Amino acid sequence: MTQRIGDHENPDLPMAGVNSSLIQYSLNSENYLDQLVPLMKTALKSGTLEDFINELDDTTRIREEELQSLSFKSADDILASVESISKVQDRSADIQQHLQSVSQRLSSTGLELSEKKKILVSYKKLHSKINETTYILNSCLEVLDRTNKIVDLIKQENYYNALKKLEDLSNVHLPEIENFEFTKRIFNSIPSLRNLIQESSFSSLSNWLKNDIEKNWPHIGRALFENMIELNDDWKRQKADDPSLKTYRINSSIERCLRSEVFKSFDPLRNRSVKIDLTPVYNAIIVFQTLEESEKLRDDYNKEWNLKRERLLSQIPMDDINANGYGKQSVQSAFKNSKALTIFLQQLAGFLIMDKVVNSSTEYQLRTRQSTLDMYDSLVTKLVPILLNHVRSLTTEETLIDAKESLGIFIQILEDYDYEVSSLYKVLVTVFRSFVSIKTKEFEREYGRLTNEDNLMPVHVDSERFYRNVVAVCYYPFKYNEVPKTLPFSTIYPTTCVELRKLIKNIYVFLDKYYSDINSEVLVIIESALDDTLVNVILKDLKTKVNSTIREELSQSLINMEFFMNSVHEIEAQLNYSDESFLANVRTSSASTTGALIKLKSHKAFQEIRKETEDNLFALVDTKVNDLMDFAEWDWDTKQLNTNPTDFVQDIGQFLQMMFASTFSNLPHNIKSLLLIRTFDLLADHFMTFLKESPFYTAEAIANFDRDVTYIESIINSLNDAEEPEIAQNEEATSSVSLQSMFMGLRQLINLLREGDLDGFKEDSIRMRKFNTIKPDEAILFMKKLDTFQETHLNSLPSSPQPDSGSGTNHVKGHGNGHGSISTLQSVTGSGRFKLNYRAFSKNKEIQS
Structure with missing residues (x-):
């Protein structure tokens, strides 16, 4: 069949392989016959039955061979098993003999076990009694141990844990030992131990106040002072780097925001100088709280703290403080020197800051905020007069600077911890004063x-x-810079300015x-x-x-x-x-x-x-001018013309030139101008007075007088031309018109007299232009004294009777009748429009007036 398949290239070859697998599978099952039926049907349908049978035969043959092989191997195994069974039987016999031996021994020891069990029962009873005794002893030991631990914790100043142990001890209920004498004593001593813990915790707090706080006040204060000095230096450097910060000072909001972390984290209790632990404070608080005696702790702590304050203040004499708290202004200071003041302020700073820090750290459980403020106010009320008295006793710059440094740092520290410092700042103001x-x-x-x-x-x-x-x-706005030059003031002004600036x-x-x-x-x-x-x-x-x-x-x-x-x-x-x-x-x-x-x-x-x-200066110059004018004398009868001003007028002119060009050259411009006007106005008055008082003068005398006045006017012009603002600003030079106006009246009168008649005067246009300062009666009065006018006018006038004292009519003394006199005067004065006092021509006294 194999050959057929290979020769004809049977396409069902794969199917044959499948049938072989299925045959193997079917034969392995219990109902293999049922499994083979479908395969047989398939082979019939496909016409491969013969192949199927061959495959089935092959499979059967292979199975038989496998079974035969297994049979041979099983026989060897069976023989080996028989030998093993024989050995097991022998071992079982040995074991049976051993078991019999053991059974015999067990029966012999049963009686012994029964006796020992009786002994064990008696021992258990004894053990129970021992355990009971042990429990009682352990309970006693536990009570004693707890008591000893409480005592040890008190000695270790661990008062809170001692109090907790005491509470645990008081909650122990052991009926077995309650009747013992020593346990009765221990439990009866619990209230005493509670009081001991309370007293010991406060005693520890008192010792802490004395040894850690009071003795360390100088160190705490010194650390605070050093820290504040360094803070000032650091802020000064920050302001130098940032000019916008120069308006902000220490403890201002801006400064506190920009303050370096090293200063923000400064702890007055733990720093380079001191390290103070607040554990005694916390222990006392928690103990008294546990005992519900917080109010007692607060009262006792306040008494203790007030004693510390009084002891601190006792370092300075209090005699300078009266009942109202205001110091007497005694010369004796409470402090020997600046160092003593600094040490005291450092101690006081340590005291006040410790009060604030401890109270804030304990959330004001020992002292209330109001107690802190009241104590501070009371202390400041006593302190300020003492400090004021000390400041008033300081007499040197060095001691005042030292006092400012100490007080300034002290105030900054208090201000940094939010104390009110306005009263103390007044002391600093007194230092400044x-x-x-x-x-x-x-x-x-x-x-x-x-x-x-x-x-x-x-x-x-x-x-x-x-x-x-x-x-x-x-302190003057100088204008001109050219040198060399002479400045108006003397050396006292710039040197004093230097001292003022200093x-x-x-x-x-x-x-x-x-x-x-x-x-x-x-x-x-x-x-x-x-x-x-x-x-x-x-x-x-x-x-x-x-x-x-x-x-x-x-x-x-x-x-x-x-x-x-x-x-x-x-x-x-x-x-x-x-x-x-x-x-x-x-x-x-x-x-x-x-x-x-x-x-x-x-x-x-x-x-x-x-x-x-100015008034004194004016009076002095007036006196000198008057003295010079006392020597003045004009020859009004002379017929000789002078080629130069008279000697005394030249002396006056030289004196004025020297006085204004030298002595008064640097006077303030306004004073010098006023003095010029006043002096020359006084001269003009004197010249006018001489002219008025003279009863007669020749034309030559008037010409000489004119030369003298012209000389004085030239001096006015020279002094006015020399006037210029030297240093002063926003000042005007003296007006030439102002100076010349002082001699205007005198000049117009001289010009009128130089004309020798009144023809021009009676012309309105000429008079208003050339003689506007001369009144008509004055023109007649002065012209009548002129010799040339007398020759041409008055000698031709008829004589007239003396005026009647009761008549309102005025007459001129002279030659001819009254009508002629009136006619002549009218022609001079312009048709009688100006009223004249004719009596003035005959009475020299009235002329002078």
């Missing part, structure tokens, strides 16, 4: 030295460098640190100090000098006074608007609090003294 007083006294002494060295001569500038130095220190800088540098609130009181101190310096030192000295009868000294002192007076406003401007750092820092603090500006009142005092000085 004392410092200002010392600096003003130093200025007064220095000014006394400078004024003694002053030569009352104008300052000569011969170099640009010297000029720039003068301009830099003087004074102002010292004052403001002193204020720049620790004075966080530049209030109105501080500004008043500055204003008063500067006003007092300007008025009671500088102006007082100038007032003494301007009372001099020496024109040069008076003039130079007046010049200096003018510059000092103008400097007042410049000083105000410097204080209020200068961008100098030491001024700007303080001013920004002032603007942020009060918004006030410095306003000096001394300018008015300078004005008043200047007015008095």
Whole structure:
């Protein structure tokens, strides 16, 4: 069949393989006949039955061979099993004999076990009694152990755990030992132990206050001071790096936001200097809370803390404090020196900050907020007079600076911990007031030295460098810069300006640190100090000098006074608007609090003294002019013409030139102008008086008089031309018209007399243009005294009777009848439009009037 399949390439070969597999499968099943039926049907249908049968035969043959092979192997196994069974039987016999031996031994030991069981029962009873005794002993030991642990915890100051152990002990219920004497004593001692824990915890707290706190107050305070000093330095560096921060000071909101972390995390209890543990405080609080005795703890702690406060204050004498808490202004200070003050303030800072820190750390369970504030207010009420008394006793700049440093740091520390410091700040203001007083006294002494060295001569500038130095220190807006030149003031002005600048800088540098609130009181101190310096030192000295009868000294002192007076406003401007750092820092603090500006009142005092000085100067010049005019004398009868001004007029002119060109050359422009006008007006009055008082003068005398007046007028012109603003600004030069107007009346009268008649005067247009200052009666009066007029007019007039005293008609004394006289006068005066006093022609007394 195999050959057929191979020869004919039977396509069913795969099917044959499948049938072989199926035949194998069917033969392996229990109902293999049922399994072969479908295969047989398939072979019949496909015509491969023969193949199927062959395959079935092959399979059967293979199975038989396999079965035969297995049969041979099974026979060997059976033989081996028989041998093993034989061995097992032998072993079983041995075991049976052994079991019989064991059974015999068990029966022999049964009686022994029964006896031992009886013994075991008796032992169990004994063990139970032993266990009971052991339990009782352990319970006793437990009570003793707990008691001992409580005592040990108390000794270890672990009061809370001791209290918890005590509570646990009190809750133990052991009926077996309750009747024992020692347990009764232990349980009866529980209240005593509870009290012992309470007292020991507070005693520990008291010892902590004494040993850890009170003894460490100096160290705590020193650490606080050092930390605040470093904080000031750090903030100063930050402001130097960022100018926008210059208006903000220590403890301001901005500063606290920008504060370095090392300062924010500073702990006054744990730092380089001290390390204080608050465990005793917490132990006492929790113990008293557990015992429901918190109020007692608060009362006892407050008493203890108040004792610490009194002990701290007892370091300084309290005799200077009266019943109202205000100190007497005794000379004796409570502190020997600045170091003693610093040490005390450090201790006080440690005390106050510890109070605040401990209370805040314990959530104010020991002391309430109000208790803290009340104690602080009471302490400050006692402290402020003591500090004020100490500050008033300080007499040197160094001690005041030390006091400012100590008080300033102390106040900043308290302010940093939210204490109210306004009362203490007043002490700092008092320090500033004392410092200002010392600096003003130093200025007064220095000014006394400078004024003694002053030569009352104008300052000569011969170099640009010297000029720039003068301009830099003087409180004056200089205009001209060319050198060499002579400045109007003497050396006292620039040197005093230097000292004023030093004074102002010292004052403001002193204020720049620790004075966080530049209030109105501080500004008043500055204003008063500067006003007092300007008025009671500088102006007082100038007032003494301007009372001099020496024109040069008076003039130079007046010049200096003018510059000092103008400097007042410049000083105000410097204080209020200068961008100098030491001024700007303080001013920004002032603007942020009060918004006030410095306003000096001394300018008015300078004005008043200047007015008095001007009057004295005017009186002095008037006296000198009057003295010179006492020697004046004109020859009104002369017939000789002079070629030069008269000698005494030349002397007057030279004196005036010297006085105004030299002595008064540097006077303030307005004073010099007024003095010019006043002096020459006085001369004009004197000249007019001489002319009026003379009963007669020749034409030659009038010509000579005209030459003298022209000479004086030329001096006026020369002095006016020399006038120019030297240093002052916004001032106008003296008007030539103003000066010439003083001689206008005299000049018109001389011109009228030089004409020799009244023909031009009676013409309205001429009179209004050339003689508008001369009245008609005055023209007739003066013209009548002229010899040439008398020859041409008055000699031709008829005589007239003396006027009747009761008649209202006036007559002219002369030749001819009355009608002729009236006619002549009318022709002179312009048809009688001006009324004349004819009696004036005959009475010299009335002429003089």
